[in-house]
Amino acid sequence: MSTTTVPGTASLAASATFRTFATVFAIATPIIYVVCELQNWPLFTYHPGTNRLDLGWAPPVRNEGPAMHWYGWTATTLLASAALGVLATLLPQSVTRRIPLSLVWIVPVAMLPVLIYSLKFFWRW
């Protein structure tokens, strides 16, 4: 099986540091996203009716349409997960090699019932 890669991506694909970052990033993202959604911790709030951004969580403004928090949850999640990923690269490889790789797919699956429960407001007849 041969793959054709450019030098930059080839070195990244051979990097143990990138492996550690990507593993921790993948495990942290579903967990942090669910926490952000449950606790309502968006980095910012977007008001599409007026194109206004507020830092952190903000309620809808009367007569100015809804407030959107999903962009802010996404930003919080990606930044926090990336920070954890970078911190993990500072640990010795003897430690990071022990992180079970299966967690990268088990954690997002495990978050499914939590997310479905968090949307219980919508599951009504």
Next chain:
Amino acid sequence: MGIIPDFLLDYISVSTYWTILFTIHALLAVALLGALSHQAMSVLMPARARAGQAGIVTRFSTVHGPAYAAAVCVLWIVTFFFGAWIYTKYRMYVRIPIEQAGYWKTQGVFELKEHYATIGLGLLPIYWYMWKNARDAAYDSARKWLTVVLTVMCWYIFLAGHIVNNVRGFGS
């Protein structure tokens, strides 16, 4: 409402603008769905396990998995970008009527779609890494199931978007 480059509106209507964006988003999603489905089939039904067969299932799954990895990552990110862009329109002109009509479960299905679109973003770096190291047997199991999980997520995201579009899409 939303982010629209002003110069574009000299040439096309606002409705045409959003229709173009939505169509691009949908076409990118189809490409992503196809790529991930091929790859998932290739890991779930390896060609060597079905030697001698040459039917449509065999041909569908007999793809060079690593060659799809970068394309899947780029397609997920670009599709996500277009989805996030048209989400402003959805929030103002689709979700509010859906709620007014009492289609709560439809809205819930969409909420779960947006959650998993973001979670999928976080899985892309390790997905890419594992496919770029496809010769390393240590990653075989995790790569297989991560690919399957991403594929299931992609199918759900695609179908949820399709359902919402059926409820209140073009011409509504």
